[in-house]
Amino acid sequence: MSTPRARSGTDEQGRGRELRRPPAPEPLPLEVIDNHTHLDVADSDDSADVEDLLAAAARAGVGRAVQIGCDLPAARWTVGVLDEHPQLLGGIALHPNEAPSLAEAGELDQAIEEIRSLAAHPRVRVIGETGLDYFRTPPAGVAAQQESFRRHIRLAHETGLALQIHDRDAHADVLRILREEGAPERTVFHCFSGDAAMARECSEAGYYLSFSGTVTFKNAGPLREALRAAAPDRLLVETDAPFLTPTPYRGRPNASYLIPLTVRSMAETLGADLEELCARLTSATEDVYGPW
Template sequence: MPRDRPAPDLPAPLAPLVDAHTHLDACGASDAASVAAVLDRAESVGVGRVVTVADDLDAARFAVAAAHWDPRVYAATAIHPTRANVLTDEVKAEIERLARDPRTVAVGETGLDYYWPGKLDGCAAVEEQVEGFRWHIDLAKRVGKPLMIHNRDADHDVLAVLLDEGAPETVIFHCFSSGPEMAEVCVDAGYVLSFSGTVSFKNSHELREAAQLVPDGQFLLETDAPFLTPHPYRGAPNEPYCLPYTARALAEATGRTAEDVAASATATAERVYRL
């Protein structure tokens, strides 16, 4: 978790907003009181609801528990692609049980990550990631919930696996970070692109070009907290209350008002997550 800079200032309120992808456990929340504290800060600036997302089994259990502790919290459950090598039958059964919980609104985050294999000890190999991705796609279709994708350096293969398996009704590309060509393909396929603080980074020129191609009804806003804190607080710990910074950055990139961006992203979150 980023800790080398103090926490960002509270932004000017912007409502209504839904943080479509965050990690409350990695933000330091561990019980009902600490979850409520994070949500109180978020709500004070207009972020009234969040989806807290799992990347391993413990995080999946926490996500569902947090969603039952606080009505402002919803869960997404899966095993992160870099950990796909832990997907035993027992783990799959538990993830499926958690995915079927009424407070779980998506299967995620799953997908492919080609950055970490060979760099991170214990990281799942590409073949294991593909197998895990295929299983999560099938799970999303069986439970009737959106598929939330983590895609790092794997544009072609993510699209190929989705095509091969048959995509679920709703596909969300969390923290979309590709360029205009990938955005166009995803938009044409009807996928939903979720934008994080990276859209505010000074070097994210292609991402901002991509954002201009995404119409209403196909974009979300997320923090991916505690990571990817928006400019000018990059490197500081992120939290759901920082989402207005990203909303305003996306508005600037697309020539829209922040209020229009917030309203559109919130309407899309309500529709795809059935909030």
């Protein structure tokens, strides 16, 4: 039975967090897919294992998910869990924040080769999350992040897998490197954080934009404008669980069963019929990742 790895009860600023899981929301009328979750990371005061979390998600109308492993231990864990749970597909990569330390230790080449090997698993459908994160990276680490990103893009091309991008405070460089390397046909901006102009640019390039619980936050008006500007057939939804829990439970542990809160907020922002939006989200997700 697969069990998430433990994690301390602090958010990324180090403040104490409420570790009880929120109550289940009203289920969705049609299935949607969580296209980015980290089931390997525990962030709760309960003992729920992967089977429990997937069952809770199914009751909420979230019958399938894409498990993302973004360092070598998580990538290995991801490949193992895919054989246990047919509801899951997988994505593996080296998170951009991993790249500088691996490069400094002379281990980046070896780590990318292991990602390449693990990506041969038939249920791994994503190279990601990769990209750039300038929020924590000092200037000395930027070159290693950009080199790692380029090599992951090439790996996605080589394997024919989708690419999932992590982009934090690095919009211009992410878009530039995608142009220079040539974006894979199926490129997803995980937890999209750009503005409406960027959403239009990404849509024109054919990229998929995945929205998380951040779109529900009170201060996320520009992100909701980006949602309205995005191509309707290129929208995806995710949790990034156990992080980015939607309103009204921001700060508590996230999980796939809470996606109905995000989808209903998206439908309200778009003025869309809820069932129609669910169907569009599922269709786009299957276009990216293929059959389960």
